[in-house]
Every structure is written in structure tokens, then in C-alpha cells.
Amino acid sequence: MTFIQTNQGECSNPQSSGNPGDWYEGLPPSYVDSAKSPIVFIHGLNSSSRMWWQENDMGDIVHENGFQTAFIDLFPTKDMWENGKLLAEKLKEIYNYFGEKLVLVGHSKGGIDAQTAPVHYNAASYVERIICLSSPHQGAELSDLAYSSWAGWLADIIGVKNAAVYSLQTGYMDYFRNQTDELSSIPIYTLAGTSWGSFGSSLYWGGLYLNSFGANDGAVTVPSSQLTYGTELHVDKWNHFEIRKGSATFTHFSDYLYETTPSIPSYSFHNEEINYDNTADTFLRGGQYKGQAKEFFSVEDNVQELTINWLSNRRISNLMLTSPEAETWSDFVVSKDETTFFNGCWHHTLTLKKPSTGQWTLKAAASEENYLMAVQFNSPLNRVFNMEVGENLELVFPSVRKQAHLLDLKTIKNTIRLEYYDKETHISQETNWEDFGGYFSKKLPKMGEGVYNLTVDIEGKSLQNKRFNRTIVTSVYVDGNGKVIK
Known part of the structure; x- marks a missing residue:
């Protein structure tokens, strides 16, 4: 596709420099229909304007349909405040260039x-108006994971901790929504996907991890893509990459690219076949080692399926899984991550049906490695630990009392790792919670306004005396009055 680099006054066929603030006009249509609004395409995290025309037919399709277009580069790793300010300046330029109001189309x-x-x-x-293609309006649970205690080593070494990922934590996005929703007057339309790709693909593990939070496209959940005052146009079997392609989604939002389109939100959600129940299906461990690492996890009774993913800053071949009966597996499927939240790491994935109960061992060997071990269980126990965070920063497990018949409550122990962040401070704190048999909530200390990233490790025994492990990761924002923003 041919472009005109209007902001620098050059006519060319550019391969976008990715320089923040640069914007490009798409090839003008042969006939400009005054009823069609110009479209400005906005890329997502760790990306650039190239994503709209490289391995993507979006630019060609909108041109074939007679729309004027502009493609802009923003900061790939900065938060919404930096990018919003820059975008506002450039939207004025683009508005003056086309001479009419713009429709913004943003991916992620x-x-x-x-x-x-x-x-x-x-x-x-x-x-x-604004059209959002799989945008995490309520935050990204993979951002929470990147800033969690167990994944921090890996996230640091592969360089995915940045202002953008920090701002997409679910707690920070609660703060952003609190600052934004009541002031928002521009109609917003959303689309979302529910496909992860094939087993071992770059989005598969993201989809598997996010499955406990709801239907998702491998990077963003459907519930997170929604806004209560927005209009959900469509949910389909797209993954996070496919949803930005013109051949996949253009026909679903093309009716909203005209000046004559009524800009009245319908407040409608498409909820068919979408799971919104949060469950605790994951066990995490991670860190750094030289030479050899050995991790253990327990499998309780009635686990139907087990998936192990070893995320690493390098591709390794020395991984060995051993069952309680000393049976071994080393045939992990290896893929490079492209989810943007752990971009640059390697996934080593293995799934087993009906694994035996007891303690399992996973050994890894490398000269030096940063890693995260994520074990996911398909088990009836998953729905027991649907943790909530109250407005006074207390952790609550509302389902435990109702399903106590599955647990030996006296054996349950919780370790809470809290990572507190404000603009200039990072404080780590660990709290043990060993009275779970008598109390189903735990109040945490407040350290001021900011993001509280929580990693809760749960261990115990079922009534059949079988050990289990789970890890829950979430984040919340505490305001200046000491209340959790929701």
C-alpha cells in the first residue's frame, strides 16, 4: 500500500520509522465521499503503525471501500497519559488536514x-467516535502477572516491565476508569475475540492462563474489552492478532465510519457462551538459577487435565517432568512468545490427561536462566478459591465456607506477597495467613495511595488427604483515603 508522509511533507512509500508523533496518510481514494469520516488507526503495546499494513490487509480494505485514512505512531512502551497527550496534539493536525471529525480505530x-x-x-x-479492537478497558491480567512476585525475575530480564504494562494492571485500570468514565462523552464501540490459536502457538498459553478470568483472545478477556456505556459490536473466534486484520473485522464496524451514523450508545453486551466466573486454576513458581533448578507441585484427586508451561528467557532442552510413580516426560512443545506482555520469552508446554495424585517434580538445567513455572489444573477445586478484595484491602474467599466439604480447612496455609508501587516507591511485603480454618478474610496493611500487586499462594489438603497448591495473582488501586477503587 502506498502512503504519503504528510507531517514531514514527503511523498513516498515509507516503512514507518516508528518515531512517536509521526503520522501517515493512506493512499487517498479516487473519490472522496463526504459522508465517510476519515479514519485514524492507532497501534497497541510494543507495536507501531506498520501493524496496519504489514501482514495485515486493513489498510488495503479501507482504501478499497473509499475511506480517507491516517496511521500514527505513538510511544510503544509508555502509559495512556503520555500517549494520550501526544495523540491529542496530532489529532488536531489530522483534523485540520482532512477538515472534518475523525473516527479512531485502536487495537489493544x-x-x-x-x-x-x-x-x-x-x-x-x-x-x-472510537472503535476498539480487543482493548483491555478493565485491565490486563497478564500485566498483573508481569508485576507479580513469581514472574518478576523473568519480566525484568526480558524487559517487559515498562510504563505501558504497569498502567495496564487491573488495579491501575480501575483507577483510570474512575478518572475517565464519568467524563467520557465520545461514543465507543468494542469488538472482542475468543480464540487462542493452536496448542503451543504464541497466544495459546496466554489464553490458557486467562481462561480462569473469562473468554479471551490469548491476551485480553472479553469482560475486560467491554465498557458499561459502550456498544459491543461483535464477539467472534478471533485471536489477539487476527482481530486487527481488515478481512476479519472491517465489516463488523464499517457501518460506524459514516458522519450520518447515529452516535447513540445502545449499552448492549453480547454475552452468549461467555464464561465470566473467576477460578483459581494455577500454581506459580519462578526465579533465577545457575546450573540446575528443581520445582515441586502437588496434584490433588479428581484433576482431569494438567498443563505445565515453563516460561524462560531462553530456549532450553533440558526439562524433565517426573510423576509420583517416577514416570518421566521431556517432550515439551516450544514456542516464542508474541503476546506483548511476555514478548521475548520462550514457552515450554506439556499437557497430560488425568495425572496421578501426589507430588510431581520438574527439573531444568541451563548455565543461567530466569524462569516462571505455571501449572494449570482442570479440577473441581478451582472454583473454591475465587478470591475478592474488599474496599478496605481485605482478602475474602466467599466460596470456601460454602464448599468446605472439599477441604481440610485446618491444613490450609496462605502466603501473601504484596508488591506496592506508587510513582517513586516499590515496597515488597510478605504475610502469612495460617488461621484459614476459622476466618475467611484477611486485612492487609496499607502503605499509601498506589497499586498493590498481590500474589497469594495457597496450600493444603483435601478431605481425601491429598495435597493441593494454587496461586492467585491480582492487583488493586488504593486511593488517598485508603479505599480500594472498584
Whole structure:
């Protein structure tokens, strides 16, 4: 596709430099229909404007349909505030260039940046409406994981801890929604996907991890893509990469690219066949080692399926899984991560049906490695530990009392690792909670306004005297009055 680099006054066929603030006009249509609004395409995390035309037919399809277009580069690793401010400045330029209001189409975090510009940086007069393709409006659980205690070693070494990923933690996004929703007047339309790709593909493990939070596209859940005051246009079997392609989604939002389209949100959600129940199906361990590492996990009774994923900063071949009966497996499927949240790490994945109960061992060997071991269970026990965080920063397990018949409550122990962040501070704190048999909530200490990233490790025994392990990761934002924002 041919482009005109309008902001630098050059006519060329650029391969976008990715320089923040640069924007490009797509090849103008042979006939400009005044009823069709110009479209501005906004990329997401760790990306650039190239994503709209490289291995993507979106640019060609919108041109074939007679739309004027612009493609902009923002900061790939900065938060919505930095990108929203820059975008607002450039939207004024693009508005003046085309001479009419714009429709913004954002992929992933690009949809959040698109909303920030008109709400917080006075760009509302340039924008007709916003269309979001799998944007994590309620936050990204994979961002919570990147900042968790167990995944921190790996996230640091592969360089995925940055302002953008930090701002997408579910707790921080609660804060952003609190600052944004009541001020938002631009109509917003959303699309979401529910496919992860094939086993071992780059989005598969992201989808598996996010499955406990609801239907998802390998990077963002359907519930997170929604806004209560927005209009959900469509949910389909797209993964996080496919949803940005013109051949996949253009026909689902093309009716909203006209000046004559009524900009009245219908407040509608498409909820068919979507699971919204949070469950605790994961056990995590991680860190750094030289030479050899050995991790253990327990499998309780009635586990139907077990998936192990060893995430590493390098591809390794020396992985050995051993069952309680000393049976071994080493045939892990290896793939490179492309989810943007753990971009650059390697996945080593293995799934087993009906694993035996007892203690399992996973050994790894490398000269030096940062890693995260994630074990996921398909088990009736998953729904017991649906943890909630109250407004006074207390952890609550509402289902434990109801399903106590599955557990030996006296054996349950919880270790809570809290990572507190404000603009200049990071404090780590560990709390043990060993009175679970008598109390189903635990109040945590407050250290001021900011993000509280929580990693809760749970261990205990079932009534059949079989050990189990689970890990829950979440984040919350505590405001200046000491209350959790929800």
C-alpha cells in the first residue's frame, strides 16, 4: 500500500520509522465521499503503525471501500497519559488536514490511548467516535502477572516491565476508569475475540492462563474489552492478532465510519457462551538459577487435565517432568512468545490427561536462566478459591465456607506477597495467613495511595488427604483515603 508522509511533507512509500508523533496518510481514494469520516488507526503495546499494513490487509480494505485514512505512531512502551497527550496534539493536525471529525480505530492498548486523548487532553472536538479492537478497558491480567512476585525475575530480564504494562494492571485500570468514565462523552464501540490459536502457538498459553478470568483472545478477556456505556459490536473466534486484520473485522464496524451514523450508545453486551466466573486454576513458581533448578507441585484427586508451561528467557532442552510413580516426560512443545506482555520469552508446554495424585517434580538445567513455572489444573477445586478484595484491602474467599466439604480447612496455609508501587516507591511485603480454618478474610496493611500487586499462594489438603497448591495473582488501586477503587 502506498502512503504519503504528510507531517514531514514527503511523498513516498515509507516503512514507518516508528518515531512517536509521526503520522501517515493512506493512499487517498479516487473519490472522496463526504459522508465517510476519515479514519485514524492507532497501534497497541510494543507495536507501531506498520501493524496496519504489514501482514495485515486493513489498510488495503479501507482504501478499497473509499475511506480517507491516517496511521500514527505513538510511544510503544509508555502509559495512556503520555500517549494520550501526544495523540491529542496530532489529532488536531489530522483534523485540520482532512477538515472534518475523525473516527479512531485502536487495537489493544491503542483503544485506551484513543479514549484518553479526548477525555483528558481536550481532543473531543476532533473525534466523532472510537472503535476498539480487543482493548483491555478493565485491565490486563497478564500485566498483573508481569508485576507479580513469581514472574518478576523473568519480566525484568526480558524487559517487559515498562510504563505501558504497569498502567495496564487491573488495579491501575480501575483507577483510570474512575478518572475517565464519568467524563467520557465520545461514543465507543468494542469488538472482542475468543480464540487462542493452536496448542503451543504464541497466544495459546496466554489464553490458557486467562481462561480462569473469562473468554479471551490469548491476551485480553472479553469482560475486560467491554465498557458499561459502550456498544459491543461483535464477539467472534478471533485471536489477539487476527482481530486487527481488515478481512476479519472491517465489516463488523464499517457501518460506524459514516458522519450520518447515529452516535447513540445502545449499552448492549453480547454475552452468549461467555464464561465470566473467576477460578483459581494455577500454581506459580519462578526465579533465577545457575546450573540446575528443581520445582515441586502437588496434584490433588479428581484433576482431569494438567498443563505445565515453563516460561524462560531462553530456549532450553533440558526439562524433565517426573510423576509420583517416577514416570518421566521431556517432550515439551516450544514456542516464542508474541503476546506483548511476555514478548521475548520462550514457552515450554506439556499437557497430560488425568495425572496421578501426589507430588510431581520438574527439573531444568541451563548455565543461567530466569524462569516462571505455571501449572494449570482442570479440577473441581478451582472454583473454591475465587478470591475478592474488599474496599478496605481485605482478602475474602466467599466460596470456601460454602464448599468446605472439599477441604481440610485446618491444613490450609496462605502466603501473601504484596508488591506496592506508587510513582517513586516499590515496597515488597510478605504475610502469612495460617488461621484459614476459622476466618475467611484477611486485612492487609496499607502503605499509601498506589497499586498493590498481590500474589497469594495457597496450600493444603483435601478431605481425601491429598495435597493441593494454587496461586492467585491480582492487583488493586488504593486511593488517598485508603479505599480500594472498584
